[in-house]
Amino acid sequence: MENENHEISDYSFLTEERVEKHFANINILLLSGKHIDHKYYTEYTVLESYEPQWSIFYSNLYRLNLVFDISDGSRYYYLDFAENGKGKLSDASRNKELTELQTLIGLTLLDMYYQKYFDEEKIIYWNDIKTQILESDHQEAYKRILFNDIRASYDEKEWNEVHTKFSKTIENFDKLGWVEKQSGKNEDLVFEIRPAIHRLAKLYTKELQDFSAFSQQLKNDEAP
Amino acid sequence: MLRKRELYNKYDLLLPSKFDGGYLIIALYEKLKNREIEEYFTQKEINQILTDIKTDFHLDSVRQWSNIKDNLFHYFLRSHPDEPWKYYLTDYAKNVVDLMISKLENPYKNHPLKKSVQDSFTLRHGEIKTVEDLERKFGRIFIQGSKQIITDHLESLEDELREAYKKLNDILRKEDEQSATSLVKDFTVVFRKFGERAEDITESIISKDKFLNDLLNIVDQFYRKMEDDGKFDTNNVHKSKSDWERAEEIFTDIREFFNSIDRKVYIIRRQINHASEKLTELQEQFSARAFFRLQLKKLHRTLLESSQYTTEGVRFSNNFPLKQVVYEPIRILYPKHYEFEPPKPNIIVNIEVDETYERNEKQKIAKEINRQQIINQWVDKAKDILESKGQLSVDELMNSIVDEEKDLSMAYQVASRMTAYTSENSNVLIDVEQKIISLSQQNLSLWKTKIMK
Numbered sequence: 001m002e003n004e005n006h007e008i009s010d011y012s013f014l015t016e017e018r019v020e021k022h023f024a025n026i027n028i029l030l031l032s033g034k035h036i037d038h039k040y041y042t043e044y045t046v047l048e049s050y051e052p053q054w055s056i057f058y059s060n061l062y063r064l065n066l067v068f069d070i071s072d073g074s075r076y077y078y079l080d081f082a083e084n085g086k087g088k089l090s091d092a093s094r095n096k097e098l099t100e101l102q103t104l105i106g107l108t109l110l111d112m113y114y115q116k117y118f119d120e121e122k123i124i125y126w127n128d129i130k131t132q133i134l135e136s137d138h139q140e141a142y143k144r145i146l147f148n149d150i151r152a153s154y155d156e157k158e159w160n161e162v163h164t165k166f167s168k169t170i171e172n173f174d175k176l177g178w179v180e181k182q183s184g185k186n187e188d189l190v191f192e193i194r195p196a197i198h199r200l201a202k203l204y205t206k207e208l209q210d211f212s213a214f215s216q217q218l219k220n221d222e223a224p
Numbered sequence: 225m226l227r228k229r230e231l232y233n234k235y236d237l238l239l240p241s242k243f244d245g246g247y248l249i250i251a252l253y254e255k256l257k258n259r260e261i262e263e264y265f266t267q268k269e270i271n272q273i274l275t276d277i278k279t280d281f282h283l284d285s286v287r288q289w290s291n292i293k294d295n296l297f298h299y300f301l302r303s304h305p306d307e308p309w310k311y312y313l314t315d316y317a318k319n320v321v322d323l324m325i326s327k328l329e330n331p332y333k334n335h336p337l338k339k340s341v342q343d344s345f346t347l348r349h350g351e352i353k354t355v356e357d358l359e360r361k362f363g364r365i366f367i368q369g370s371k372q373i374i375t376d377h378l379e380s381l382e383d384e385l386r387e388a389y390k391k392l393n394d395i396l397r398k399e400d401e402q403s404a405t406s407l408v409k410d411f412t413v414v415f416r417k418f419g420e421r422a423e424d425i426t427e428s429i430i431s432k433d434k435f436l437n438d439l440l441n442i443v444d445q446f447y448r449k450m451e452d453d454g455k456f457d458t459n460n461v462h463k464s465k466s467d468w469e470r471a472e473e474i475f476t477d478i479r480e481f482f483n484s485i486d487r488k489v490y491i492i493r494r495q496i497n498h499a500s501e502k503l504t505e506l507q508e509q510f511s512a513r514a515f516f517r518l519q520l521k522k523l524h525r526t527l528l529e530s531s532q533y534t535t536e537g538v539r540f541s542n543n544f545p546l547k548q549v550v551y552e553p554i555r556i557l558y559p560k561h562y563e564f565e566p567p568k569p570n571i572i573v574n575i576e577v578d579e580t581y582e583r584n585e586k587q588k589i590a591k592e593i594n595r596q597q598i599i600n601q602w603v604d605k606a607k608d609i610l611e612s613k614g615q616l617s618v619d620e621l622m623n624s625i626v627d628e629e630k631d632l633s634m635a636y637q638v639a640s641r642m643t644a645y646t647s648e649n650s651n652v653l654i655d656v657e658q659k660i661i662s663l664s665q666q667n668l669s670l671w672k673t674k675i676m677k
Contacts, residue, residue: 031552064550073505079550096551101538103546104531107524114517118392120498141528148533165537176549201520203547208519215526221543 013053022046030058030066030079033096035177035196037076047077071198072113076177078199098200104145105169106200108132109179113193122193123182129166129189130159163189173197237298239320245292247277249300252313253321264310327383337377337421338428344370345431345478347438355467358442362474371481378488381421385495388418392499418496425489432482439475446471598629602638607645610652610677618642618673619661632666642675652677 013019026043029036038044047054047066055066064079081095098106109124112132116122133142134153143150146162154162170191174181178197183190207214231238240246251273255261261269270289278286293301300317304310344367352358360366446468453460530544602625610616618639625635646654657672 031550033549033551081548081550095548097546097548099537100531100540100546103544104527104538107520107527110520111524114520115393118389118499118502120495138525138528141531145528145531145533145538199549200547201516201523203549204523204545207545208523211519211522215522218526218530218542218544222541 011053011057013050014057016050018046019050030077031062033078033176035076035078035194035199037074037177037194037196039180039194040177044075044077069196069199069202071195074195076194076196078177078196098203101165102169102172103200105166106173106178106197109173109193110197110200113195113197116193124179124189124191124193126163126166126189133162234298237295240292240295240300243277243283243287245296245300247281248273248292249296249313249317250321250324251277253318256313264304264307264312266310270311336424336428337374337381338424338431340373340377341428341435342431344373345435347435347442352442355446355470358471358474362439362478364474364477367478374485378485378492381492382488385418385492385499389495389499392503418500421496425493429486429489432485436475436479436482439478443468443471443475595631595634599634599637599641602634603641603645606638606642610675615674615676616642618675619663619670622670623663626663626666632663632668635663636668643673646675 014023022043026036026046029040029043034040036043036047051066051068058064058066058079059082062079063082065082067078067080069076069078112124112128113122116124133139133146136142140150146165147154147158167189170179170181170189173179174191176196176199178194178199180192180194181190182192201208236244240249248270252261252265252270255269255273256263256265267289274286274289277283300314301311302314304312352361446464450461450464450468453464527544530540530542531538532541602621606616606621609621621642622635622639625638626632629635643654646652653676655674655676657674659672660669661672662669
């Protein structure tokens with residue numbers, strides 16, 4: 001076992017032709033938080049072929065875990081902080097905290113993922129999001145949070161602001177590989193929700209494990 | 225372009241909106257079908273229908289017959305030629321309603337696609353003798369209806385599937401696991417039917433392939449005829465060439481049609497497969513999946529409850545935790561000025577200890593300390609002599625020091641300290657006689673000096 005580890009830790013796989021060719025791309029994508037699934041076919045297969053080597057590489061040089069995960073039958077790779085601390089990326093400029101808005105939109109998209117569970121590709125149009133805000137079970141909450149006013153309809157200017165918010169977040173999620181944007185600039189949003197969006201749920205594993213305790217804690221915090 | 229503009233202009237007449245006669249036409253059609261009214265109906269009956277519409281749709285008022293009849297008379301209604309107070313629905317009106325009904329009722333649902341394909345696209349042996357025969361059976365205009373049947377067939381299948389997916393997706397929104405599980409069971413049955421549809425489509429494709437093959441054979445026959453005529457019947461070449469071209473054109477048209485069908489079928493089959501895979505998967509692990517889904521919903525709801533609007537954006541009203549992801553942006557900097565020779569760093573050289581040198585130096589120091597101690601002892605001794613005898617001869621003192629210590633400098637230092645001592649103490653006197661005394665064995669001479677007390 002030790003021998004095996006020793007053999008791998010010499011990083012000789014980096015000189016393999018396929019790895020050399022795609023290293024920069026893979027490294028940049030992973031370090032920028034990308035969840036690489038088979039839509040990034042080349043990168044995915046190069047990662048897959050040398051999985052243990054990559055894993056040791058990131059663990060030794062960055063103190064980061066290369067995680068291989070499966071959600072809804074789709075496989076993907078991403079980097080995560082080691083159990084204790086944030087590894088070499090502990091500097092605040094080197095990791096990113098999801099904002100409140102991003103968390104909100106992320107969980108909304110995860111909900112929409114299941115609304116389209118039987119569709120092969122979960123394509124979301126801006127109109128779907130509008131319907132979500134205006135007609136879903138949570139319409140009151142959405143309206144309150146996004147418009148600060150609960151009404152039956154909103155004018156174009158108000159919608160534009162919300163569109164911008166979603167647009168920026170989708171852009172960010174696209175970089176993370178949680179969605180794949182299909183619309184261009186200044187076009188109405190169209191994107192596909194990728195199974196990797198489940199990573200967001202995974203980030204909340206601890207809270208979900210004992211949800212009642214978690215929600216009780218939130219209530220207690222609010223009480224005084 | 226002209227036709228398009230006309231469609232825009234006359235749209236309201238071709239498809240009148242709900243309360244401008246649209247609902248009225250549907251109601252008339254229904255009542256005719258149920259034989260509640262005669263084929264030629266009266267204005268009284270029309271007014272009754274309008275009143276019914278008003279009640280059924282909870283309207284305060286409804287547009288009156290006199291206001292809508294002019295528009296309807298364009299395409300939907302006519303007066304009886306002999307009894308002008310009676311009206312009848314035009315064929316166009318009936319067709320429009322028929323089309324709507326068939327869109328909803330999906331008459332193709334229970335008819336296999338394979339049969340539709342076979343009915344319209346089969347070649348019996350010896351059926352086609354001339355290119356005219358071919359044209360009559362498969363020419364662009366003559367085949368239009370058959371094509372339409374197949375396209376409609378596929379479209380209705382797509383509608384049906386879309387409806388099913390919507391229902392399937394809704395299952396996952398159910399929080400009551402028990403009823404959801406039984407729903408999944410029901411849907412497995414529905415999807416088995418879709419599976420049969422997929423099979424039907426596959427068979428249709430096979431029968432279509434056979435047909436295209438037969439058709440190609442016929443085209444080839446025309447080609448061979450043209451070749452034969454080229455050799456044996458040159459007068460007929462012109463006609464047989466044009467026959468072959470017409471046959472070729474028909475073949476291309478039909479092949480293109482089937483290509484587009486192939487593409488649609490491919491998408492439909494993929495969707496069916498995907499959905500039925502998901503369904504099987506769901507059936508196998510429904511409770512785990514539903515539990516996870518339920519948890520997500522709770523998390524989602526809690527988050528919504530915790531969020532609030534602020535001018536700076538969404539903020540949480542409590543300690544709902546935010547999470548981090550790895551993010552190392554790649555920065556490439558372009559400095560304006562660049563120091564091409566960076567300063568060399570200072571290097572610290574660690575010199576080893578020279579032990580001999582250290583030892584010698586330490587000995588020197590020890591020797592010096594030792595000397596000082598001896599000198600001090602002699603000074604004390606000299607003071608003692610001065611104290612006890614009342615006087616001290618410096619040359620004698622120096623001689624005895626040199627004798628004992630073999631060091632003139634020591635003797636000299638003791639003598640200087642004693643001389644200094646006389647100037648520090650007023651009760652000690654010094655007497656210098658101008659008589660040279662040379663110290664024995666030493667190259668030093670001094671005045672005869674006596675210190676007294």
